[in-house]
Amino acid sequence: xxxxxxxxxxxxxxxxxxxxxxxxxxxxxxxxxxxxxxxxxxxxxxxxxxxxxxxxxxxxxxxxxxxxxxxxxxxxxxxxxxxxxxxxxxxxxxxxxxxxxxxxxxxxxxxxxxxxxxxxxxxxxxxxxxxxxxxxxxxxxxxxxxxxxxxxxxxxxxxxxxxxxxxxxxxxxxxxxxxxxxxxxxxxxxxxxxxxxxxxxxxxxxxxxxxxxxxxxxxxxxxxxxxx
Amino acid sequence: xxxxxxxxxxxxxxxxxxxxxxxxxxxxxxxxxxxxxxxxxxxxxxxxxxxxxxxxxxxxxxxxxxxxxxxxxxxxxxxxxxxxxxxxxxxxxxxxxxxxxxxxxxxxxxxxxxxxxxxxxxxxxxxxxxxxxxxxxxxxxxxxxxxxxxxxxxxxxxxxxxxxxxxxxxxxxxxxxxxxxxxxxxxxxxxxxxxxxxxxxxxxxxxxxxxxxxxxxxxxxxxxxxxx
Numbered sequence: 178x179x180x181x182x183x184x185x186x187x188x189x190x191x192x193x194x195x196x197x198x199x200x201x202x203x204x205x206x207x208x209x210x211x212x213x214x215x216x217x218x219x220x221x222x223x224x225x226x227x228x229x230x231x232x233x234x235x236x237x238x239x240x241x242x243x244x245x246x247x248x249x250x251x252x253x254x255x256x257x258x259x260x261x262x263x264x265x266x267x268x269x270x271x272x273x274x275x276x277x278x279x280x281x282x283x284x285x286x287x288x289x290x291x292x293x294x295x296x297x298x299x300x301x302x303x304x305x306x307x308x309x310x311x312x313x314x315x316x317x318x319x320x321x322x323x324x325x326x327x328x329x330x331x332x333x334x335x336x337x338x339x340x341x342x343x344x345x346x347x348x349x350x351x352x353x354x355x356x357x358x359x360x361x362x363x364x365x366x367x368x369x370x371x372x373x374x375x376x377x378x379x380x381x382x383x384x385x386x387x388x389x390x391x392x393x394x395x396x397x398x399x400x401x402x403x404x405x
Numbered sequence: 406x407x408x409x410x411x412x413x414x415x416x417x418x419x420x421x422x423x424x425x426x427x428x429x430x431x432x433x434x435x436x437x438x439x440x441x442x443x444x445x446x447x448x449x450x451x452x453x454x455x456x457x458x459x460x461x462x463x464x465x466x467x468x469x470x471x472x473x474x475x476x477x478x479x480x481x482x483x484x485x486x487x488x489x490x491x492x493x494x495x496x497x498x499x500x501x502x503x504x505x506x507x508x509x510x511x512x513x514x515x516x517x518x519x520x521x522x523x524x525x526x527x528x529x530x531x532x533x534x535x536x537x538x539x540x541x542x543x544x545x546x547x548x549x550x551x552x553x554x555x556x557x558x559x560x561x562x563x564x565x566x567x568x569x570x571x572x573x574x575x576x577x578x579x580x581x582x583x584x585x586x587x588x589x590x591x592x593x594x595x596x597x598x599x600x601x602x603x604x605x606x607x608x609x610x611x612x613x614x615x616x617x618x619x620x621x622x623x624x625x626x627x628x629x630x631x632x633x
Binding site: 274286 | 466467470503504507512541543544548551552554555557
């Protein structure tokens with residue numbers, strides 16, 4: 178089986194992405210980041226998902242995104258609550274973290290080179306929520322072009338590094354249906370930007386609203402544990 | 406003064422790069438990495454250089470490049486000694502670190518966005534020693550193109566992010582002459598891949614040989630402290 182590196186956050190999208198990579202026949206090397214999230218719940222979810230979906234290896238890189246500041250996910254800035262999905266459209270939210278996917282993909286590139294993996298999977302999505310510039314297809318294409326010039330393996334060899342984005346054109350409901358077909362247990366995943374210490378979701382942040390609406394549109398029961 | 410982020414390793418090239426950025430009128434925000442180097446000597450040099458050349462701020466990001474392995478600079482692989490400069494030409498050495506400049510530039514991108522700096526300076530050089538794929542102009546251009554698609558500041562605004570590589574077409578002797586004109590104290594810098602704990606250089610690794618030959622060709626006294 179060829180190797181792949183799969184970025185895994187503990188959320189719904191990246192869990193589906195890992196399941197898709199496994200179903201496509203890849204030996205998956207999962208990579209998560211401890212970047213000063215407010216709670217450890219995300220990494221615990223990532224560990225459970227990696228094990229449940231049969232990743233061969235799961236690395237957690239500690240990176241200090243708080244060093245520079247500039248985001249509600251790493252600083253003491255309130256996460257917005259109660260916005261409708263329509264309110265979110267087209268706007269870059271305060272949960273934006275500067276250069277986050279670029280940093281994540283750069284680490285994945287190093288990991289891929291060492292493991293001789295020609296494929297990096299990332300669960301970015303440009304449909305439901307297009308507020309993040311580093312989730313767009315033109316960004317992913319530019320990263321891939323840069324990566325093939327950056328590294329010994331792909332400069333020297335005939336093979337190419339491919340950034341795989343199987344979710345990029347799917348709605349949240351389509352992602353959930355695909356994951357359920359592949360046996361993903363979404364009860365293991367956490368999407369909330371503001372979970373409590375037990376992992377229970379707030380139900381009101383942008384991410385909770387998109388997730389809840391996705392399960393409704395997919396016609397599937399929502400296994401999310403919301404706090405009372 | 407406009408802001409710039411300057412990658413600073415503690416070596417000769419990045420010190421010159423910082424001096425050039427200062428002379429060009431930038432308010433410089435220096436960025437170094439603690440990535441599990443064998444010795445702390447590099448970071449100590451970076452601190453001294455940042456202070457001596459008037460950087461406004463100096464951040465040190467801790468990143469764990471040993472997590473994946475794959476390089477003599479982070480693993481227990483012997484650094485080559487005694488190779489002539491001609492022997493080095495065109496070959497990617499064991500001191501290559503997978504995706505290193507991509508990871509460094511990604512952090513610099515986050516820092517630049519938060520500090521509203523439209524310029525990132527990196528002291529890469531494609532002349533004396535072209536063994537690293539991530540020191541070539543085509544790589545730098547590809548990174549810049551990607552970066553301008555990746556981040557809120559440069560997607561939203563009229564300004565562009567520019568990766569500045571003032572050393573890329575200079576020989577080592579030209580770099581040293583330029584730095585001396587600008588008052589760089591090269592006695593503060595360390596280039597050796599294998600310094601002892603006092604910072605004394607081995608004199609025999611690729612980096613020491615290029616540096617020594619550079620001072621000779623520049624007709625300048627070599628302030629490097631070599632070990633006996």
